[in-house]
Amino acid sequence: MYSHKILDNGLDVILVKRDSMMSASVLFCVKTGSSKESEESAGLSHLIEHVSFRATKRKNTSEIKQPIEEVGGILNAFTSKNLTVFFAKIPSLKVNETLEILSEILYEPLFKEDDIEKEKGIILEEISSYEDEPINIVFENLYKNIYDENFSRPIMGYKDSIMNIKKATIEEFHNKYYQPENTVVIISGKFDEDSVLKQLNRIKSVTNLNSLKNKIASPSIVDKEIFIKKVKNDLASNYLVQGFKAPSKLDKAYYATLVLNTFLGSGMSSLLFSKIREEEGLAYEVTSDYETYPEAGLLLFYAATTEKNLENLLEKIQEVVENLKNNKEIEKWFNYGKNRLIGKLTLEVENNLSMALNILDLYVNYGKIITIEEFIKNIEKVEIHNVIETAKNIFSNNKYVSILSPNNQ
Known part of the structure; x- marks a missing residue:
């Protein structure tokens, strides 16, 4: 194949x-x-x-x-x-x-x-x-x-x-x-x-002395708490991004972090959507994302909310983080994250372009072909204690917060 x-x-x-x-x-x-x-x-x-x-x-x-x-x-x-x-x-x-x-x-x-x-x-x-x-x-x-x-x-x-x-x-x-x-x-x-x-x-090699064969680079990420709040005219909502250093693409905890990210913010059944939008009504949109490089990673929460709900939203996100650090939520959400991640990858295999992009992402980072089937097997090996340990490590890192609010002056 x-x-x-x-x-x-x-x-x-x-x-x-x-x-x-x-x-x-x-x-x-x-x-x-x-x-x-x-x-x-x-x-x-x-x-x-x-x-x-x-x-x-x-x-x-x-x-x-x-x-x-x-x-x-x-x-x-x-x-x-x-x-x-x-x-x-x-x-x-x-x-x-x-x-x-x-x-x-x-x-x-x-x-x-x-x-x-x-x-x-x-x-x-x-x-x-x-x-x-x-x-x-x-x-x-x-x-x-x-x-x-x-x-x-x-x-x-x-x-x-x-x-x-x-x-x-x-x-x-x-x-x-x-x-x-x-x-x-x-x-x-x-x-x-x-x-x-x-x-x-038939494509000609046009190598010259100045040409380069590149390796995939990774960003350096600051090791201190960051809090940025900016304002913008003509806004109706407050926009929030909160991030933490996370395992890199090549880290052994990469697959556990994928499961964690999936149950946190993927789909309307996810933890963040359920807790913050459905139960508390604090945000119309709330999700998570996991950005990875060979030697760096970043787990991000994103939400949009009103001015009156911003403080409560920040508190609720912090509560979610603390619960994950103390293993009060993971057992309930682990299977959802793992099953949804495997299911999404299985569906993507049916699309040639999605499959090619997945293969590319893995190949340029690992330097070898990792098939979708192998990738899914690696996810299947993730156990709940892997995700518990990974969540504890991630959420013990410095917190990076960026907020964009309406200019009400």
Whole structure:
């Protein structure tokens, strides 16, 4: 089912054959992102992602997008702190043509001056929209105060940095990181293995002395209590994020933390939703999230509430935390978290794109293929005492709080 090959041109290829499917997903991942930028070039990776869809040496923007979209396919990309991922989901008959399109986007973009300027304008609008959203603001305020400078910058960058990025800077960064040796390709679904390998082998290695084969980086997280409260005009609600240092992706407690995070904030049957919204009526929206890197992790609570309920919400969250530390809640919620997590992963396996993204996440962090089946088995091994110990350790760490409130002056 899984086939892993390093090609002569340096491409790192994982093939997941699923002949019962009528579709396939193709994913090209370049191991670079916003953490590799400087303050002055913040947003560079995201800008490259945008401009690469404009034109290649042999295709204009219509010739890039239309062959995939006219058959009902999806073509898109995203940038993170460590990765830039270009992907497509297509009918099986379009796999080889999609490989051609994606490889040209990655390795042969034109970076025309007018295209760069157009995409700068689009990204400036995107930043404005992002900065209008209180959820984004409250998270960014937290990151600025707890992460090191390479991870605290927003992935989209700043308006000033975007405006000042030159074509030469784009080309230098692209030449440095956008190499086959720094790329992981994953194909999941129905395809002809010999045919796709032959096509991928035709991609030329353009390695130069300045190119890099990147490792996945991790943020440094401050070791002190953080409390930030900001205000914003035209808000009706208060927005709260509370975080704690948590096990890294490679930590033995990673799987126990996944179970903990799932029963805390996944679904309307979760602990936070049940206790804070259903029982107390303190928040319309409340959830949790678990951000992980190879050497760092962060468990986060998020909620939105009214001014009159904010103090009670903070107290209730603290009560939940104390109960978890003292093992007053975990036994009741353990099975929900474990069963829901396994069920969600089982359902995701039915989607080629979700499967490819899961495989990518595990592979770039662990440096080896971990199948979804193996991943589920690791979750099945988690026992309640693992989660009890993990919760006690996490909630004994420093507390990081970010609040965004209405400006009532």
